[in-house]
Amino acid sequence: MIMSVHVQQDLFDLQSITQQLKKLHNSGASVSFEGYVRDFDLGNDKLEMLELEHYPGMTEKALLNIQSLAMNRWHLDDVYIVHRYGKLKVGEPIVGIVVFAKHRKEAFDACHFIIDFLKTDAPFWKKEITNHQSYWVDAKKIDDEEKNKWN
């Protein structure tokens, strides 16, 4: 088992990461999640950049903790989590998760669990920078609700 978390500014390639990890395990399934910077309708504003601030140290701790929670809850072969910070362009990946398991159900459930917990427990904050202004993204109540469903 490799089990790693990565907090980085650089781009990542989740497909090649998945292919590399696959060679290390005799897994029956992998499920991955990838989140991207999305352009959206802001009227006359055009999203130019997403700036992600984080809490160095606590971020890694929080991701490792989420990973441990998932490993304790399901039988998993491996969990890989990568999350970027800094300035990100539209279309670029923000977060990547890959879960390997013997069976699909564990892999699906664990991947879903990890992104739900990451949304509320990993200290990242998004600032949207448009051609006219910049503002902090508000936290969504639904993110707390989705996480609480796992209790």
Added chain:
Amino acid sequence: MKIKLFYFAQVREIVGIDQEEIDVESDIKTLAELIAFLKLRGSQWQAIFDMSSSYRMAINQELAEASNKINANDEVAFFPPITGG
């Protein structure tokens, strides 16, 4: 006792600094008491702490509640609700 304070995102912008070390009386034993002390610093501090929905806290890099105890040399952080992923 000395405590390290860290601020992130909107909270950092409102207070105008990202970190500081403060020396507080040892009768400050919980996060709630630390917040009451910080609110005496002025209106921007009150603005942050008057709305419980607008901020979250961590002690030594773990999410914490207002009733949690603080000790000398702890690292305490204040920040808005998380918006990663």
